[in-house]
Amino acid sequence: MKHALGLICALTFGCQTPVENKSSSTSDDAGNDAGNATTDAGTNTGDGGDATDASTPFECPPGMNDAGTIDDGGLLMPFSVGRRWTYRATKLGSGGTCSPGIHDWTVDGIDLSGGRTAYNTNSWCDGAGTETFYQDGDKVELRDTGGGIVLDVPVEDGHTWTSSTTTFVWRDAGTVTVPVGTFNDCWKRVRSMNDKDVEERTFCRGVGEVHEYSKDEFGDGWEAFMVCKNF
Numbered sequence: 001m002k003h004a005l006g007l008i009c010a011l012t013f014g015c016q017t018p019v020e021n022k023s024s025s026t027s028d029d030a031g032n033d034a035g036n037a038t039t040d041a042g043t044n045t046g047d048g049g050d051a052t053d054a055s056t057p058f059e060c061p062p063g064m065n066d067a068g069t070i071d072d073g074g075l076l077m078p079f080s081v082g083r084r085w086t087y088r089a090t091k092l093g094s095g096g097t098c099s100p101g102i103h104d105w106t107v108d109g110i111d112l113s114g115g116r117t118a119y120n121t122n123s124w125c126d127g128a129g130t131e132t133f134y135q136d137g138d139k140v141e142l143r144d145t146g147g148g149i150v151l152d153v154p155v156e157d158g159h160t161w162t163s164s165t166t167t168f169v170w171r172d173a174g175t176v177t178v179p180v181g182t183f184n185d186c187w188k189r190v191r192s193m194n195d196k197d198v199e200e201r202t203f204c205r206g207v208g209e210v211h212e213y214s215k216d217e218f219g220d221g222w223e224a225f226m227v228c229k230n231f
Helices: 029-043
Strands: 084-092 101-111 118-122 130-136 139-142 149-151 160-163 166-178 181-192 198-204 208-215 221-229
Touching: 084 208, 149 160, 166 198, 166 208, 166 221
Parallel strands: none
Antiparallel strands: 084 101, 084 221, 101 118, 118 130, 130 139, 139 149, 160 166, 166 181, 181 198, 198 208, 208 221
């Protein structure tokens, strides 16, 4: 279904390049498709404003750290109350679930009502809204209706998992460069779909999601890069 692509219940994380990838791992079919689609994103100037890519600079507001420092050995999605990530999104084709523009993703609190520690977040993607996640190391599960494993362990190239009816696979993304900085130990979560749809999200250890790319068979979707973070 058009525009149904892009959310595992709602969490909108990862992608294929223009992120710089210095890993020696081999691209799969979805990765090749994403690479071609990203070229389209570089020429798109629709409601998303001027064409942007990983090399386009961005001036972070006061109080946001754009130095690109990371906590070595940290989590792929380092949830902590008060953390904020800022993304610059552009639309592909007619767009999709996530609107173009500058958006924040925030961790607003902790919820203990389910007997486990859960993080209440407000997604940068307006189509996702407010979401609550359980976290156990690198493993992240959506607590909200429908649930599902968003990020699974072990984090290693080729590891696959199924959440509801959706299958994902980890790909080693190596070193990745986005507007907020250059990071090592990055991993790309690829959603297994048909050969026309693409959904990839890239996470870097100690930083979080740095790049997202989602395109359906009609060429519609979005691309987003992390441009600032407050830690």
